[in-house]
Amino acid sequence: MDENSIVSPPAPASMPLVVIVGATASGKSALGILLAQRFGGEVVSCDSTQVYRGFDVGTAKPTPKERAIVPHHLLDILEPHEVFTAGDYRRRALEVLSDLRSRSRLPVLTVGTGLYLRALLEGLADAPLRSEELRARLRARAERRAPGHLHRLLAKMDPESAARIGPRDTSKLVRAIEVCVLAGKTITELHKAGRHRLEGFRPIKIGLMPARADLYERIEQRTVEMMDHGWPKEVRALIARGTPADAKPFSFIGYREVRAHLEGKLDLPNAAKAIQQATRRYAKRQLTWFRKESDVRWFEGFGDDPAMSREVLSHIEKELGLASTGAAGGSS
């Protein structure tokens, strides 16, 4: 239960950890399965939406068939009403990694959520957890006062982060103030104090970067497929099961549109259009984040493209120090 002392094996030897980053629909899942299969590994999802039980189609969660090929972790670990944060992800992922280490299985991280990966690899500052009460108070207060109130408030407590955060960025302002109030220190100070980064693992990061136009095309096509393959039915079932309308996963891309459609507020073609657009923008934000990620070996294509997966395989073999046995003909 203690968040930083997950079992502490005596000086664990560095173990490889494969990390696959890429935008949504770039083929991470397929590649992850292939790599896990080939190198005796297991897939560890790093995705803020796939943790929710029952939200399958719209989150492009690996199917039962895929999950039968190779074990998957950190999928379906929460009920829809539960709150989950980057810190929670880190704790859960550390447990999984330590389990895989003890069984000598290669972890293969499929990463859609950049913040979660960073939280795992680089750690988080030693800052207080979120407080729903405080947040509610802050937001209520912000609504009563003139615009810019939170920003001015933060400027008094922590001028440095106030300078960094935009006056309209309520989410980040609230967190910065929350930290000050709860910790009695500024978020700036806490960040300077450092973070506990992941030890005992050697990340091998690969990135999927198909051409933008191809990615967008695939996003559009995949949205249509999801609509045809039971997305509305899934949402209807969730509602019937009594899932609260304000449950977090209902605000994920697509779920809000499908709901609106089921409620007769949006016709199917327009719902699909809205989803495709939101997904494209999301993919773009992911790429902005991943481009900054250090030490990523980028591959220009989709993860399920056979030619490309051969390239990735031989790259990983090299990284793992295995003799290149593939028909691809390993060379340097």
Added chain:
RNA sequence: GGACGGGUGGGUGAGUGGCUAAAACCAGCAGACUGUAAAUCUGCCGCUCCUUGCGGGCUACGGAGGUUCGAAUCCUCCCCCGUCCA
């Protein structure tokens, strides 16, 4: 054939003589982001030149002319779209 209404930058759409390369929104592009991150927020967004500046030049509001120191805005003719009347 006649009567109205309308044609504005990738889209929607404001703008009725100078403060307009032209509001706003969308799309697009780029970026920030250490605990709700599929979230939240920021910048750019006609072309071009340079000594990158609240800088210069060019092009632009269906087309062609005209009025005016000055026009997306006024006038004339033409083309196209919508509605209505024949």
